[in-house]
Amino acid sequence: MDEKKEDGRVRYTKMRIRSAFYELVKETDYEKVTVTAVCNKAEINRATFYKHYLDIPDLVDKLQEEAIENLVSRLDIATKSSMDDFIVDLLKQVKTNVNSKDGIGLFTQATANNFTSKVSRIIYSRFATIIKCDLPDIPDMDQDMIFAYIAGGCAGIVDYWAKTGFRESEKDLSQKLRLMAYSTIHNIR
Secondary structure (H helix, E strand, O other), X not given: OXXXXXXXXXXXXXXXXXXXXXXXXXXXXXHHOOHHHHHHHHOOOHHHHHHHOOOHHHHHHHHHHHHHHHHHHHHHHHOOOOHHHHHHHHXXXXXXXXXXXXXXHHHOOOOHHHHHHHHHHHHHHHHHHXXXXXXXXXXXXXXXXXXXXXXXXXXXXXXXXXXXXXXXXXXXXXXXXXXXXXXXXXXXX
C-alpha cells in the first residue's frame, strides 16, 4: 500500500490539535475535553478537526497508535537480544512516554484499557518468539491461548505500574514479569 507523505500544513494542523488536547487534559479531566474546546485552543474550526479525527476518542486512539508505533520502532532499534533486555527497554519507553509532556492523555482512566490492549499486542508478538520454545508440547491453539494469558497479564501489570507512579525500577519489574511468565508455563506442564 502506498503511503503518501503528509503535507506540511496537515502535519502542522495535527500538531496544533494534539498540543491543544494535551493542554486541555492538563487543565481538566479527559472526559470533559470537547471537540469545541480543542478547536478553540488550537484556533481551528470544527470542520478542520473533523477532517482529521472523528471525535475525541478517535484523537486519543490515534495518539496511542502513534505512541505505540514510536515505541515499537525504538524497541526494534534497541533490542535484538534477550527477553530481559526487551522488557527493560519496553518499560523504559512506556515510562518515558507517560512522563513526557505529550504522554498525558494516553494513560487516563478512560483510555487505559485501550492502551493496555495495544501494549499487550506488542508483548504478545515479541514474547512469542522467545517463549514459544519453552511452552509445553500441546496443540498450537492452546499454546496461543496460554501465551495470550501471559501477555495480557504482563500488560496489566505494566498498566498498574504506570498508574501507581513507577514505584519499581524497570529491571526489578522485568524480573518479576519474567518470573510470572515462566511460573505460568512451568505450572501448565
